[in-house]
Amino acid sequence: xxxxxxxxxxxxxxxxxxxxxxxxxxxxxxxxxxxxxxxxxxxxxxxxxxxxxxxxxxxxxxxxxxxxxxxxxxxxxx
Amino acid sequence: xxxxxxxxxxxxxxxxxxxxxxxxxxxxxxxxxxxxxxxxxxxxxxxxxxxxxxxxxxxxxxxxxxxxxxxxxxxxxxxxxxxxxxxxxxxxxxxxxxxxxxxxxxxxxxxxxxxxxxxxxxxxxxxxxxxxxxxxxxxxxxxxxxxxxxxxxxxxxxxxxxxxxxxxxxxxxxxxxxxxxxxxxxxxxxxxxxxxxxxxxxxxxxxxxxxxxxxxxxxxxxxxxxxxxxxxxxxxxxxxxxxxxxxxxxxxxxxxxxxxxxxxxxxxxxxxxxxxxxxxxxxxxxxxxxxxxxxxxxxxxxxxxxxxxxxxxxxxxxxxxxxxxxxxxxxxxxxxxxxxxxxxxxxxxxxxxxxxxx
Numbered sequence: 001x002x003x004x005x006x007x008x009x010x011x012x013x014x015x016x017x018x019x020x021x022x023x024x025x026x027x028x029x030x031x032x033x034x035x036x037x038x039x040x041x042x043x044x045x046x047x048x049x050x051x052x053x054x055x056x057x058x059x060x061x062x063x064x065x066x067x068x069x070x071x072x073x074x075x076x077x078x
Numbered sequence: 079x080x081x082x083x084x085x086x087x088x089x090x091x092x093x094x095x096x097x098x099x100x101x102x103x104x105x106x107x108x109x110x111x112x113x114x115x116x117x118x119x120x121x122x123x124x125x126x127x128x129x130x131x132x133x134x135x136x137x138x139x140x141x142x143x144x145x146x147x148x149x150x151x152x153x154x155x156x157x158x159x160x161x162x163x164x165x166x167x168x169x170x171x172x173x174x175x176x177x178x179x180x181x182x183x184x185x186x187x188x189x190x191x192x193x194x195x196x197x198x199x200x201x202x203x204x205x206x207x208x209x210x211x212x213x214x215x216x217x218x219x220x221x222x223x224x225x226x227x228x229x230x231x232x233x234x235x236x237x238x239x240x241x242x243x244x245x246x247x248x249x250x251x252x253x254x255x256x257x258x259x260x261x262x263x264x265x266x267x268x269x270x271x272x273x274x275x276x277x278x279x280x281x282x283x284x285x286x287x288x289x290x291x292x293x294x295x296x297x298x299x300x301x302x303x304x305x306x307x308x309x310x311x312x313x314x315x316x317x318x319x320x321x322x323x324x325x326x327x328x329x330x331x332x333x334x335x336x337x338x339x340x341x342x343x344x345x346x347x348x349x350x351x352x353x354x355x356x357x358x359x360x361x362x363x364x365x366x367x368x369x370x371x372x373x374x375x376x377x378x379x380x381x382x383x384x385x386x387x388x389x390x391x392x393x394x395x396x397x398x399x400x401x402x403x404x405x406x407x408x409x410x411x412x413x414x415x416x417x418x419x420x421x422x423x424x425x426x427x428x429x430x431x432x433x434x435x436x
Contacts, residue, residue, distance in 0.1 A: 013223035014300065015429065030301040032288075035083050039156040039285065039371060041293045041360065043301055058433070 008034060008063045008070060009045040009056070016058025017043040023055045037063060037070055083287075084308055090287040091312025097276050098191050098313075099320030101139075104268035108326060108335035109195040111317075112139060112280065113188035114362035115179035116336075118380070119387035119396075120264050124256045125245075127388035130396075132262025138270050140366065141246040142277020147285040147370025148239035149278075156285065159235020161374025163227035167421060168375050171354045172382025173389070174414035175362060178350030180387065180396035181343055181403045181411050182206075183336055185362045186291035186351060190310060192337065194317035196329035199337050199344050206345035208295055210352020215299040217422040218356065221430040227375055235372025238380075263336055281370060290364040292355035340402030343411065347403075350414045357422060 010033055011017045021028045024047060033044040051062055056074070063070035098111025110116055116133075123134030151157040179185045182203050184192060189207065192200035214222075249256055250270075259265040267273065283289070287309065294307030321327040331339045338344070355361045358379050360368065365383070368376035390396040395410040397403040403411070 012226050013429075014218050015221045015223060015433070018219060019433070031303050032083075032297060032301075032305050035086070035286075035288060039151065039158075039288060041288045041290055041306060041364070043297075 005048050006065045007047050007049075007051055007073075008037065009047070009051065010037060010060045010063075011043065011045070011058055012060050013058065014043045017045055019058060020045050020055060024051075034070065084305055086287040087289060087306065087309040088312045090283040090289050091309035092316040093283055094187075094280055094289070094309075095191075095194065095313040095316025095318075096320055097280065098317055099324060099326070101268045101273065101276055102326065103324060104272050105266055106268050106273075107263040107266045109192045109197060110184075110188060110263065110336060111191060112276075113184050113191070114140070114366065115176055115185035115383070115387070116183075116188060116263065118176070118362075118383050119180060119390065120259075122384055122387040123264060123391070124249075124258070126257060127384070128391035130391040132259050133264040133391065134257040134259045135264040135267055136246070136249045136256055137267070138246065138274035139277035139280070141242050142274045142279075143281035143284070143363070143366045144239050144242050144370045146278040146281020147367040148236070148281075148372075150282045150285050151371040154286075157235065157372050159230040159232050159372035159374070160227040161230045161234065162225075163375045164224040165375050165378035167224060167425075168358060168379040169382035169385070171357050171418060171421070172365065172379035173386035174418055175351050175354035175358070175379075176383040176386030177390055177395055177407075177410050177414050178347040178354065179362070180390040181347035181407050182351070183338065183397050183399065186348075186355065187313070187361070187363055189348065190291065190314050191317050192334065194314050195321050195335070196327045197334040197337055198329065198331045199334060199339050199341070202341045203344045203348040206348035207292075207352040209345075210349035210354075211292055211295045211356050212299055212352075213349070213419075214353045214356025214422070215296055217426050218296075219300065220426050221433060222357070222422055222426040223429050224357070224359075224375075224425065227373065230372070230374055232372075234374060238369050238374070238377035281367065284363060284367050285371065291361040292352060293360060293364065295352075296356055336399045338397055338400055338402035340397075343397070343403050343408060346411050346415070347397075350411055350418065353415065353418050353422075357418065
């Protein structure tokens with residue numbers, strides 16, 4: 001069944017994605033960034049539930065499932 | 079959604095494989111329906127940047143790919159002008175990617191097309207390509223990144239696609255300004271309209287699907303994901319079937335079209351291409367697509383490849399079909415691997431320090 005609570009975190013580098021997975025622990029899967037979010041072929045983290053903002057060092061944005069698409073709920077302040 | 083992305087990649091791969099076989103039927107050299115490295119080299123020759131008489135032709139496929147990516151990204155909102163992610167390093171890496179490709183005699187895309195034509199030298203090259211990507215992944219997993227690109231103006235993002243269109247218009251209007259091979263691979267080409275249309279279609283499809291010859295293998299190494307590799311497999315299958323239908327399939331190492339059987343140099347040439355592609359964030363085809371999407375950094379990599387192609391022929395670095403690389407080419411591959419490893423090591427150490435400092 002589809003996880004309606006799923007969130008996707010995009011990053012500025014693949015290393016940042018690896019560090020996030022290490023900090024997040026179980027329940028985090030790294031996959032290619034969904035095409036609907038970006039034309040880049042970078043790596044995104046897929047998690048369920050809330051994401052602690054303290055873990056988002058190196059992250060670009062956080063999206064949550066919104067129907068068939070994604071809705072941005074956090075963006076790095078540049 | 080993930081399934082849709084996989085379908086898109088598979089369709090794109092099947093299309094590129096099939097159109098590559100068709101372009102050969104229409105006149106392109108065998109197993110060279112598409113070759114980003116060879117075609118950029120031919121363009122360099124056509125523009126008097128080198129004077130190797132057998133590889134001079136303004137290949138419309140390259141212009142089509144960049145223009146197709148540009149047009150579809152503007153239409154769909156993917157056009158994002160950006161630059162500033164180590165453009166000079168990307169130029170240098172692009173330069174050495176081209177050297178490696180011209181020692182093997184093909185980019186990763188042509189490697190797959192050669193494999194689908196039965197050329198087993200391309201299998202040796204594939205092993206080298208995988209090894210190069212594997213080495214690059216070790217650096218990525220330890221912090222390697224060429225840095226963030228910043229936003230750029232729309233005119234900056236459109237400048238590279240506009241420049242390629244300008245060159246192509248001049249080529250059509252004043253062909254006598256350009257060089258044309260009278261023999262060899264540069265003299266063999268499909269009609270201009272067919273080549274341009276094929277390039278446009280590939281540019282559009284590759285932009286929509288994010289097809290990348292290096293990205294698929296990289297993702298298997300780094301995150302055990304098999305999505306991007308689908309495009310790679312689909313190109314191989316479509317070209318294999320096409321070659322069997324058209325009678326162009328001939329299995330073996332010897333006497334393959336525009337190739338050589340110097341295994342060590344096929345392997346090392348593609349180690350250089352694989353490593354460089356991972357460092358750039360994509361294969362030569364992907365660099366064209368990203369340049370079309372407004373990436374000044376990828377445009378720098380493409381210009382590095384153009385410069386590398388000129389150097390490869392002006393300094394006898396490129397392999398000769400049949401005989402392989404000379405001393406200069408062998409030295410260039412070794413130097414290229416050493417320089418890319420040095421860049422990757424220095425950047426990785428610096429990036430890790432930055433992360434540790436927070």
